[in-house]
Amino acid sequence: MHNVFLQLVKEHIILFGNGDLGEVYAIAMAKTLSCICLVTDDIKERGPHYTLMRIPDSEVMPFAFFELLLLDFFEGKMGEKKLIDAFSSVCTVAGFDWTDQLKLKGFIRRFWKDPYSESEKAWIKGFCTDKKINIKARIQQLWEYISKH
Numbered sequence: 001m002h003n004v005f006l007q008l009v010k011e012h013i014i015l016f017g018n019g020d021l022g023e024v025y026a027i028a029m030a031k032t033l034s035c036i037c038l039v040t041d042d043i044k045e046r047g048p049h050y051t052l053m054r055i056p057d058s059e060v061m062p063f064a065f066f067e068l069l070l071l072d073f074f075e076g077k078m079g080e081k082k083l084i085d086a087f088s089s090v091c092t093v094a095g096f097d098w099t100d101q102l103k104l105k106g107f108i109r110r111f112w113k114d115p116y117s118e119s120e121k122a123w124i125k126g127f128c129t130d131k132k133i134n135i136k137a138r139i140q141q142l143w144e145y146i147s148k149h
Helices: 002-016 018-032 048-053 065-074 080-094 100-113 118-131 135-148
Strands: 037-039 061-063
Touching: 002 018, 061 065, 061 118, 065 080, 065 100, 065 118, 065 135, 080 100, 080 135, 100 118, 100 135
Parallel strands: 037 061
Antiparallel strands: none
């Protein structure tokens, strides 16, 4: 297992250079352990989220914090207000100038309209089926809430 990890580090270091070894190690470890997702706070261009989304047939599906919040909302683990409050809190602390509407549109684009890979479309469909989620209704509900506030 250690040799697999070292080989993956060697392969991925080219993408990040020596300045981002933590991200290289995180990705290599996720792949070595056959993780299906990697949660990171590093969403800058050329970071792990950005890079993993663009690797064809990657076994690791990256999620940004706002995507995880949306998934919790879709599952009914939080309501609209709690979602927007959590999103706003993270953006404030991190200094992000993002809007909830923009990120919801990005989520829709990623998983339906223009996915980087068909596996993303298949994943969200399976997620909704397994959890018995009417995601179109939940998105509409959230959109209406955002539009009023």
